[in-house]
Amino acid sequence: MKYLIYARVSPKGSSWDGNETSVKMQIQMCRDYIKARGGTVLRELSDEFFSAKDKNRPGLQELLAELKSGTAEWDTLIVYRLDRLTRSLRDGGEIFEMLRENAKGFVSITENIDFSSPVGRAMMSIINVFAQFEREQTAERVKHKMVSIAEKGEFPVSVPPFAYMRGEKHDNVLKVDPRKAEIVKDIFNMYASNIQTMDIAKKYHGTISKQGILNMLRNKAYAGKIVYAGKEYQGKHDRIIQEELFDKVQAKLPQTTNGGRSRPKSQKYPYILSGLVHCHCGRYMTPASMKSGSFHYYRCTDIVNCKTYVSAPAIENAVLGKINQLDTQPEMIMEITDEIKRQKTEFLKENKPNIANLNNAIINVNLEINKIENAFLSGLVNSQNKDFWNEKLSKLLEEKKELSLRKENLQKVVSNLETELFNDADFLTQQLKTFNDALKNNPNDPDTRRTAILANIKEITRTGDERFYLKLNYSTPNGKDWLPRLDSNQD
Ligand SMILES: [Zn+2]
Known part of the structure; x- marks a missing residue:
C-alpha cells in the first residue's frame, strides 16, 4: 500500500x-x-x-x-x-x-x-x-445559549461561585447566601490589609486553599459582573464586594502569566519511545501516565495479567545514553558496518543477475519491435491487418519502457550500494556524531530526542529479568546490547 x-x-x-x-x-x-x-x-x-x-x-x-x-x-x-x-x-x-x-x-x-x-x-x-x-x-x-444567558446578566455555567446560589428552576440569576457572603467580605478585607493568603487559609482551617483564595479574589462575580467566553457583562445579581475594595485587591494580586485564567495548561509528556517498546510477554508497551501527571511510564497492553511497566524518563535516558555510547566505541561501529557490508554484498549477488535478465528481456523486445517495423517497411502490412500490427507494436513499446525503467532503478540501487560499501563506517560515525551533537545542544527537545532514537533504534524489548534488549536499526547478530537494569517500580 x-x-x-x-x-x-x-x-x-x-x-x-x-x-x-x-x-x-x-x-x-x-x-x-x-x-x-x-x-x-x-x-x-x-x-x-x-x-x-x-x-x-x-x-x-x-x-x-x-x-x-x-x-x-x-x-x-x-x-x-x-x-x-x-x-x-x-x-x-x-x-x-x-x-x-x-x-x-x-x-x-x-x-x-x-x-x-x-x-x-x-x-x-x-x-x-x-x-x-x-x-x-x-x-x-x-x-x-450560554452567551444569550450571560448577555442578560445571568449566570450561564453550572456551579455558581462560593456565596452565590442559583434561583428556582430555569432562573439563572445568582442569589446571595448572606452567611457565606460574610466570609467572602472577610477574605477580601484581610487581603486588602496585607494579610498573607497562607494566614487567611489558616484562619479558615484549610477549608479553602491558597489557590482557592486567589481565585476568589479574582472573581468578578463578587463585583456584580458576569464573565463568559472572555467577555464581561453587567450582572443582574447583587455584588458582595464594593467597587473600591475590589479594585484595591486587584491591584495587589500577583500577575498571572496566562491572561487571567488561573488553571495552568496541563503539560503533555512527549513519549519519545512510543511504538518501539515491547514487553517480555510479546505485547507492545504503550505510553501512560498517572492521573496526577507526576509519573509517566510505558505499560504493557495486557493490564490484567502482565501489568509490567517502566518509568518513561528512566528508559528514555538509558536509550539515549546508549546512542551516546555507540559514538565512543569504534569497535562497535566496525562490527555494525561489517554486518551491513555482508548484507549489501548478498543483495548485490542476488540482484546483479536480475540486471542482466532485464537486459536480455529488453534485447528480445527490441528484436520483436524491429520485425514489426520491417513488416511495415516491406509493405506486408495492409489496410486489413494494420490495426492488429499497430496494437502489437504499441504493446511492445510499452513493455520496453517498463523494462527499461525497472533496469534503470535497479542499476541505481546497485551502484549506490557499491559506493556505500566503502563509506558505511564513515557515514555511521558521522550520523552518530550529528545526533549526539544535537542532543548535547538540545538535551530536552523531544523532537531531537525522538529523531535520534528513530534513526538508530529499531525496537526495545524487555526481558524477563527486567532488562531491555536494544535492537539497533543496523544491529548485527553479535551486536546485542543491553540497557542498564531498570526496575519496574523505579521512578
Ligand atoms: Zn507484558
Missing part, C-alpha cells in the same frame, strides 16, 4: 508543552504506522502554521488538485489525527467525498480509523458528515 502523509500545525505553533504535535513528530508517527504494516511512503505534505478552517492551505490544495485531476499515485491518505486534515463540516465532507470518488483510503492513527478497504471507503463520507454535523450543531447551540 502506498501512502501520502499529511501533517499540519495551527498558527499557534507546536512547542512541546503546547497542545500540538509538531509536523516532524506527526510525520514520524505516520511513518512508524506505515512501516509496521509493510507499506511505503510515497510523499509527505504539510502545512505549518495554518488553521484547519483555512481551506487555502498549500499542502491541502496540492492534495485536492491531485484528486481532482486524477493524478494521485498513492492509495491511502494518512494523518496523525483527524483534526490535522479537517475541522469544518463542508470542507471535510468535500475531501472525503473526493477520496471516495478516487477510490482512495484514509487512515487516522489517533482515532484508530482505517478506511483503506473498499467498504471503509464507502462508509467514510457518511460517517464524517454525520459526526461533524452533530458536533458542530451541539457546540454551536450550547455556546449560543
Whole structure:
C-alpha cells in the first residue's frame, strides 16, 4: 500500500508543552504506522502554521488538485489525527467525498480509523458528515445559549461561585447566601490589609486553599459582573464586594502569566519511545501516565495479567545514553558496518543477475519491435491487418519502457550500494556524531530526542529479568546490547 502523509500545525505553533504535535513528530508517527504494516511512503505534505478552517492551505490544495485531476499515485491518505486534515463540516465532507470518488483510503492513527478497504471507503463520507454535523450543531447551540444567558446578566455555567446560589428552576440569576457572603467580605478585607493568603487559609482551617483564595479574589462575580467566553457583562445579581475594595485587591494580586485564567495548561509528556517498546510477554508497551501527571511510564497492553511497566524518563535516558555510547566505541561501529557490508554484498549477488535478465528481456523486445517495423517497411502490412500490427507494436513499446525503467532503478540501487560499501563506517560515525551533537545542544527537545532514537533504534524489548534488549536499526547478530537494569517500580 502506498501512502501520502499529511501533517499540519495551527498558527499557534507546536512547542512541546503546547497542545500540538509538531509536523516532524506527526510525520514520524505516520511513518512508524506505515512501516509496521509493510507499506511505503510515497510523499509527505504539510502545512505549518495554518488553521484547519483555512481551506487555502498549500499542502491541502496540492492534495485536492491531485484528486481532482486524477493524478494521485498513492492509495491511502494518512494523518496523525483527524483534526490535522479537517475541522469544518463542508470542507471535510468535500475531501472525503473526493477520496471516495478516487477510490482512495484514509487512515487516522489517533482515532484508530482505517478506511483503506473498499467498504471503509464507502462508509467514510457518511460517517464524517454525520459526526461533524452533530458536533458542530451541539457546540454551536450550547455556546449560543450560554452567551444569550450571560448577555442578560445571568449566570450561564453550572456551579455558581462560593456565596452565590442559583434561583428556582430555569432562573439563572445568582442569589446571595448572606452567611457565606460574610466570609467572602472577610477574605477580601484581610487581603486588602496585607494579610498573607497562607494566614487567611489558616484562619479558615484549610477549608479553602491558597489557590482557592486567589481565585476568589479574582472573581468578578463578587463585583456584580458576569464573565463568559472572555467577555464581561453587567450582572443582574447583587455584588458582595464594593467597587473600591475590589479594585484595591486587584491591584495587589500577583500577575498571572496566562491572561487571567488561573488553571495552568496541563503539560503533555512527549513519549519519545512510543511504538518501539515491547514487553517480555510479546505485547507492545504503550505510553501512560498517572492521573496526577507526576509519573509517566510505558505499560504493557495486557493490564490484567502482565501489568509490567517502566518509568518513561528512566528508559528514555538509558536509550539515549546508549546512542551516546555507540559514538565512543569504534569497535562497535566496525562490527555494525561489517554486518551491513555482508548484507549489501548478498543483495548485490542476488540482484546483479536480475540486471542482466532485464537486459536480455529488453534485447528480445527490441528484436520483436524491429520485425514489426520491417513488416511495415516491406509493405506486408495492409489496410486489413494494420490495426492488429499497430496494437502489437504499441504493446511492445510499452513493455520496453517498463523494462527499461525497472533496469534503470535497479542499476541505481546497485551502484549506490557499491559506493556505500566503502563509506558505511564513515557515514555511521558521522550520523552518530550529528545526533549526539544535537542532543548535547538540545538535551530536552523531544523532537531531537525522538529523531535520534528513530534513526538508530529499531525496537526495545524487555526481558524477563527486567532488562531491555536494544535492537539497533543496523544491529548485527553479535551486536546485542543491553540497557542498564531498570526496575519496574523505579521512578
Ligand atoms: Zn507484558
